[in-house]
Amino acid sequence: MPTMTLIQAINAALDEEMNRDERVMLLGEDVGKRGGVFLATEGLQQKYGPDRVMDTPLSEAAIIGAAVGLAAHGMRPVAEIQFADYVFPGIDQLFSQAAKLRYRSGGQFSAPMVVRMPTGGGVKGGHHHSQSPEAHFAHTAGLKVIVVSTPYDAKGLLKAAIRNDDPVVFMEPKRLYRAVKEEVPADDFLLPIGKAAVRREGRDITLVSYGGPMVETLKAAEEMAAAGLDPEVIDLRTVMPWDKETVLASVAKTGRLLMISEAPRTASIASEVTATVSEELFDQLLAPPLRVTGFDTPYPLAQDKLYMPTVTRILAAAKRLLDY
């Protein structure tokens, strides 16, 4: 089985899907000759030609909007937004067109498309190359939202997103693109959208995270385990629709929930998960669910590492839960 980085897994998923289905095509800024600024689409234009790996004008509205029309007409477009921070000029296309097309037409038209974007901090990108805007997407009915954290998941979920009949926002934590390698099957496999992964089984506390901070969450879990505790770690993988069943089953077992995300705190995925657990498991909780999140500030350059959830903050919050 080949070992791959996350970015190589993305490339492999795109390659396989384009090879499998000639309706699958890529479009975005620099995705063609350049192979993408992070090289996610490297070599694909040479292989599939400029019509199926299309360099576009520098316009997110044109990229996402054209993907809507391509999809409605029968293609399976995968649009790349160069950084999640730059999706905003294309938001009307994503929110007013892609997300609502099936609904507003009464099911007559649909937009089966994927919008890929590098997300999150950790690369000294300042506030326009570091944000985690997944809550905006999750708050818009009609979109599915995936945030991956491993090469294996990236391949299986991207392939599933391309074959899905709904518009999917596919977020790739850029700090993980080349951070780890793992074995990824070379053959065709799909992972279910909306299904979390239990990364570590445990009995004392449930740590739930997704995307970039999975790294710090797993490190914190290791430190807790070294101290004789037994944490359970869940990677949501899909944040809309998120896997309530897996999270509730875990918290019902541990009685404690710590939700970790690097997106701003207020009105976040972390808020949604902790609120739901409070509503549904109130009488089984041993402590109030807590959140460790990014802050409600624009993303700062100098405090890049401090903004994202640190192992220290995760451990401190876990201690509060365990000592409650």
Place this chain on the structure above:
Amino acid sequence: MIQEKVRFQPFSSEPIRLIDEQGRWIAPFEHGLPPDRLQRFYRDMLAARLLDEKLVILIRTGKTSFIAPHAGHEAAQVGIAHALRKGHDWLFPYYRDMGLVLALGVPLVEIFGQTLGNAADPAKGRQMPSHPGSKALNVFTVCSAIASHIPPATGAALSMKLRRTGQVAVCTFGDGATSEGDWHAGINFAAVGRAPAVFVCENNRYAISVNISKQTASENIAIKAQAYGMPGYYVDGLDVLASYFVMQEAIERARAGQGPSLVELVVHRFGAHSSADDDSRYRSREELAAERQQDPLLRYQRFLEQQGLWDAQWANELRLEISKALEAALQEALQAGEPDPLEMFDDVYAARPWHLEEQRRLVAEELQS
């Protein structure tokens, strides 16, 4: 289809016009259309006008919540509809295109169902009136967000080109739409990609209350095409045959692989912006009265009279026949009843995820209690 010849020059300083106010054919070519076809244009324009009048009655009697009157746009809309290959080409309309979708063949029952927001609406009563759509006829369901349908029209046209389907995407919008970023984004990408698309501005010179002079400093809308590297045609949209022939040339040019065009059809808006608007607050009754003298139906009636194809008795019979069809369709739509309230949770996704199942159950319980 290879085009026989190019009849029209882009970027004219005066609007392209084939029939003058007195109804005389003033073009340097023969129209070559058989009498029944010529009469069909009139029939479709009259149907569009009578539909508009019917919609006004529906709003005044409280049967619908909203309308966007299209009276004054009939020649432009019927010209566009006749130039498309119905059910083959795609139309990306905007909210003032009820006359256009009717001429294209969207059934009256669906039009009234959409207007009533009831079970006769193929879109299940989900949107405001004046937002039609039809998968069967490739009419991309209208979205209220101004100009947001322009990049999707470009995308569909790119798909048509990539897959060599021989189709064309025709996208209509008002003059206000030309100020939106999405308008630029979509038109620029279409030109770069040589997409088989025709972008059509139904320029009635008002974006609700804002006059065209506050919308653009350009001489006209068509001239904007020059900057995008595509032809722009400045057309008298009160002239149904000018609208038709220019649209046909632009559509067949796109179909032949020669790229997109921008067509500006200058029209009048005889009504207010919508049923929620009072246009006497911003335009004089004198101005409106003068515009009403330039009724597109009247001009075309004069033309047909000169060809011996129009008389009052024929027109009256036609009016009666259309009115009957309108009333019958309206009655049928009224019978359809309300949509199932639980349909609120359908079509958000291809299948309902758990959270929508939960929310749907909540409403179902409330309805049963």
